[in-house]
Amino acid sequence: MQLLSEIDFADPALHAEEDLSQVWRRLRTQEPAHWQPGRGTRPGFWVLTRYEDVAGAYRDAGRFRSDRGNVLDTLLSGGDSAAGLMLPITDGARHAELRGALMKSFSPRALSGVVDSIRAASRELVGEFLEKGGCDFAQDVAGQLPLRAICDLLDVPQSDRQHLLDMTSSALGSESELRLQQDSWVSKGEILLYFTDLAAQRRRNPQDDIVSLLTKIQVEGAPLSDEEVILNCYSLILGGDETTRLALVGGVAALLENPAQWAAYRSGEVATDSAVEEVLRWTTPTLHAGRTAGADFTLHDQVIRAGDIVTLWNASANRDEEAFDEPDRFRLDRTPNRHVTFAYGSHFCLGAFLARAEISAVLSDLRDLVGEMGAAGPARRVYSNFLGGLGSLPLTWTRQA
Ligand code: HEM
Numbered sequence: 001m002q003l004l005s006e007i008d009f010a011d012p013a014l015h016a017e018e019d020l021s022q023v024w025r026r027l028r029t030q031e032p033a034h035w036q037p038g039r040g041t042r043p044g045f046w047v048l049t050r051y052e053d054v055a056g057a058y059r060d061a062g063r064f065r066s067d068r069g070n071v072l073d074t075l076l077s078g079g080d081s082a083a084g085l086m087l088p089i090t091d092g093a094r095h096a097e098l099r100g101a102l103m104k105s106f107s108p109r110a111l112s113g114v115v116d117s118i119r120a121a122s123r124e125l126v127g128e129f130l131e132k133g134g135c136d137f138a139q140d141v142a143g144q145l146p147l148r149a150i151c152d153l154l155d156v157p158q159s160d161r162q163h164l165l166d167m168t169s170s171a172l173g174s175e176s177e178l179r180l181q182q183d184s185w186v187s188k189g190e191i192l193l194y195f196t197d198l199a200a201q202r203r204r205n206p207q208d209d210i211v212s213l214l215t216k217i218q219v220e221g222a223p224l225s226d227e228e229v230i231l232n233c234y235s236l237i238l239g240g241d242e243t244t245r246l247a248l249v250g251g252v253a254a255l256l257e258n259p260a261q262w263a264a265y266r267s268g269e270v271a272t273d274s275a276v277e278e279v280l281r282w283t284t285p286t287l288h289a290g291r292t293a294g295a296d297f298t299l300h301d302q303v304i305r306a307g308d309i310v311t312l313w314n315a316s317a318n319r320d321e322e323a324f325d326e327p328d329r330f331r332l333d334r335t336p337n338r339h340v341t342f343a344y345g346s347h348f349c350l351g352a353f354l355a356r357a358e359i360s361a362v363l364s365d366l367r368d369l370v371g372e373m374g375a376a377g378p379a380r381r382v383y384s385n386f387l388g389g390l391g392s393l394p395l396t397w398t399r400q401a
Helices: 013-015 021-030 050-058 072-076 092-106 114-131 137-142 145-154 158-172 177-204 211-218 226-240 242-257 259-266 272-284 353-367
Strands: 033-036 045-048 133-134 290-291 296-299 302-304 309-313 370-375 389-393 394-399
Touching: 013 145, 021 114, 021 296, 045 050, 045 072, 050 296, 050 309, 072 092, 072 290, 072 309, 092 211, 114 133, 114 137, 114 145, 114 309, 133 137, 133 158, 137 242, 137 389, 145 158, 145 226, 145 242, 145 353, 158 296, 177 211, 177 226, 211 226, 226 242, 242 259, 242 353, 242 370, 242 389, 259 353, 353 370
Parallel strands: 045 309
Antiparallel strands: 033 045, 133 394, 290 309, 296 302, 370 394
């Protein structure tokens, strides 16, 4: 058995290639506050794995700060250049005010039009690929819906959507390690340029959408800079596209691997709402969140110093036996199901309602339209220490009689 001190939790291959359930269990029981020492010029960081500690850290934004970055890789490379400009990596009064201004646009009421359009799109896509007898669920169905929802939110013109979709998949699509690194910076630059133009248009001619809202609001008595408007648009794509895609794909993969659960869902024995929560717990698309210690404090007899990097592993917390009965079983009727997939506290996911609505739409369509469903080839995991799940899921399926 590998020593915990030898494991590199920053290594994308570890998360893509290994089943870490035993490692997480050992950490939770033996070293709940584990220090991974620095390697070469790279600094060390803390690894928190217990549900209670992860949820507690999310709720304690004073001791666990987000304003240097919230992803391990950026923290390891000295901090996020958009810190203090983008909602998820801003803290304190400025964060609360910006979040407050955006909240209304993410309420169920404000999103009802987007949700209707996503339901229609899901039904259309599932129907289209049922006619073909199969698909790569990751690309053909799950790869289409989340970005459509975000484009609706930002009111991206229909004629630009395919272009944005192409840029986004090459900026963020992490199925191939090499291509990701080569293409990603060019595409990220293009996406930012795209939003620079869109933001300028909406400043001149505001509509009823989030880009226009960002150009209009005042935070701490002043309007947002162009840079802040653009970065916050980009942040919605970063936060809402691949995460939701991974939840959708992982949910279908779990149904394929658990035929009794699929049967229970199809027969109506299990409600869609509880199925959605179990898909979210089971898939945990955001493996970790990164924080920076805001003060010196002690946790499980370890002294964490102000400025230390601390990682909160949702992937482990969502399988903690102290928080969930039979955590390693996919059980669609699980209640309660207080997973940390959307975090907790001040940075709780702003898009949670939308993500739930998208998963709910797809699950309902599978239940209503699909007859038989089976794997049609190996599924591929994404290479990342931040996002976890499947980048491809070939399947065959038939339409319900
Ligand atoms: C299954 C899909 C999703 C997952 C797993 C997910 C996960 C998360 C997590 C864990 C956080 C907290 C990050 C932290 O504390 O550092 C977060 C925050 C956020 N998410 Fe999501 N998210 C999802 C979907 C979405 C969608 C669809 C949107 C918007 C279109 C979105 C927008 C945001 C934003 C803006 C924040 C920052 C909130 C703040 O800092 O106040 N997310 N999300």
